[in-house]
Amino acid sequence: MQVFTEKKLNRIALLGAFSMFLSTIEYLFPRPIPFMRLGLANLPVILSLELFSAPAYFLLILLKVLGQALVNGTLASYVFLFSMVGSFASGLLMWLCYKALRPRISFVGISVMGALTSNMAQIILSISFIFGPSAWRILPLFLGIGLVSGLFIGLFAQRFSEKSKWWELIRQGALKDDLLTEEAVDEK
């Protein structure tokens, strides 16, 4: 059974690689708390909302989480679980926002909501399993940083999506592929 066409797989792989590259960039920034992230690696995920259907989109999120874990060396630790839950929770919400609220929402709003969801999910996890209720006290710090970084990443994503010719080509290509595969399905 073939789930994705080869072109689509290539696209997922390309964006997954970008995500990993951005994780590496992000790793260069000092990090005071283990779960604190700027969320640069979310950029490809946010942009891919324009390209992918749900299975490809969530596969990309899985690649992002794995890539981050490999770069940061947290694959075998509980941080990985946190990252996984935060990424999928925010991924799901961003997906819903994109589908339900377009065109009255841009990547700015989507990115901000994604950051909020990721932080809330992770803080609820840490209250339940690791730090206990005192984890509430670091929440304002997380939310504040998340809001600012989410805002900037959203602004960048929106601008990039509007201005980049390269991205425009990829987007058109994706559209064309979708049409082609539908025709192919019809022929069969």
Add this chain to the structure above:
Amino acid sequence: MKLRLFDILAIVFSLAVFLAFTLYGNRMSQEEGYVIIEDEAGQSIYPLEEDRVIDLEGPVGETVIVIEDGHARFESSDCDDNLCVQMGEIHRAGEWAACLPNKIFMYTGGKGDDQEVDAGVY
């Protein structure tokens, strides 16, 4: 590029959640804080909300602890090096300061969860 309706709502909502938790966190730390002071005579507990001055007698003389604005600190002490005064203010659960020559030890605690941490540390 222009911000759209739900962009603004998303930002306002995030900001509101951030502010709510900031205020909540502040109130929690003010309401629940207390300081435990141990000296030769035993242990006493004071809330951090009420300002007060506490005079204590120890082996080398007098030590004064001041609780002010939700913080506790050693104001002065008759010990030689005055390390305790230099330790400054404490207020968050689990912080501590001590005047060893006068055998006075104080630390701050919160409710519930923080006490477990204290038990582990001390």
